[in-house]
């Protein structure tokens with residue numbers, strides 16, 4: 001298959017369940033507009049948005065425009081492109097739990113088996129299997145259909161298996177696109193390019209040269225309006241099971257034999273299966289649970305998690321988690337992968353820091369520090385390599401300097417948002433950036449024992465002030481095997 005064939009899009013229908021929701025308005029519809037604006041879409045395509053709210057297509061398009069003007073970059077919003085974009089959009093007010101209401105959608109989709117059909121489930125996860133059954137019963141699933149699901153997929157191993165089994169009754173695995181939007185980010189793709197497109201890093205990418213790895217997803221936001229959902233979920237299920245483990249896997253996997261989806265997914269699954277289980281008393285030494293108290297975030301007072309509306313009285317739910325993960329393999333034995341995520345923290349930052357081992361002997365007066373590779377995904381997407389150089393002056397003193405990969409400077413193109421790539425890949429049928437069911441279940445198999453042990457040992461979340469970097473115990477977690485969390489030395 002040539003490159004142009006691989007990237008070509010065939011006529012398609014994108015059936016967007018939850019079309020009036022936050023994700024659709026903020027990310028998915030703007031993502032489709034960007035692709036249309038860049039003339040990537042074929043002549044023949046449609047978005048069929050579905051939600052319960054009673055309104056006409058014209059009213060839906062007006063709501064979509066209001067959101068688009070807020071969420072699409074000003075210099076990318078062009079009236080004439082918008083006018084052609086909306087000609088491809090239709091709205092269907094349907095309660096998807098009512099099978100009798102599928103008729104209108106069914107008529108609009110028509111009998112067109114060769115046309116690509118993507119069912120995007122941008123609704124609450126509780127509706128996923130109902131929608132799949134609904135589209136199957138309405139006879140809408142064709143050979144060229146695919147289904148895309150947002151996280152979370154289940155809340156433990158058993159529920160994830162049950163959902164996957166129900167999906168499998170309607171769709172083949174090759175038709176199921178389980179989304180982790182972190183994988184659509186440019187920097188994550190560049191992490192693969194860095195590792196597998198350069199000879200420089202591969203010899204160093206192993207236990208002999210890397211002392212430890214840190215992966216942080218820090219949020220400044222608290223639970224806000226999601227308290228009801230979050231209080232039954234917690235940071236471990238909400239962020240570690242999916243985003244943090246996906247980043248770990250991309251970092252740690254062996255070079256795949258090709259970029260073919262199966263080849264990449266096989267390597268990812270191997271990493272998940274070689275994670276050292278954290279069971280029993282190990283949770284006391286390898287994990288830290290936290291919950292935020294009141295504090296100041298970004299100059300604004302924030303009330304304690306326990307005082308947020310929708311949070312149960314004396315809730316023990318964690319809003320912060322830090323974990324020391326280990327991978328049992330020749331490449332990674334003995335290298336700690338420190339994972340952490342939390343709400344109401346000092347900064348919004350998603351970042352991977354790879355600490356290389358220090359030099360064996362320093363001939364300079366300056367204390368030796370390790371080289372670091374820093375891959376930041378949020379708030380900006382950058383990759384920098386920290387090395388040491390002699391500072392200006394007559395003294396032989398070493399100072400850290402960064403070799404920055406500035407993508408804005410190197411590439412004269414707007415940086416795509418993750419959903420643009422993911423949507424295009426779904427439409428063209430490329431599953432590389434989507435999770436196989438075995439990945440989801442392997443991730444839960446590692447997460448479940450941690451939750452069970454927390455319950456067994458009644459591990460209470462340690463308090464931390466909103467606006468800090470989390471509980472003190474998290475610093476102790478890294479102290480023995482690392483020079484501290486990234487914010488302590490940057």
Ligand code: NAP
Pocket residue numbers: 017018019020021022023024050051052053094095096097121122123124125150151152
């Ligand atoms: P949301 O704002 O609550 O939107 C839910 C959508 O589902 C609305 O359009 C709602 O419209 C529709 N809906 C609900 N019940 C329905 C029914 N019976 N029949 C037809 N439509 C129905 O949720 P969201 O934030 O967009 O999230 C959507 C999914 O993406 C969730 O699985 C979430 O976990 C995931 N996700 C969201 C984000 C984000 O940034 N928002 C990020 C990552 C993952 P009506 O009320 O008009 O029916």
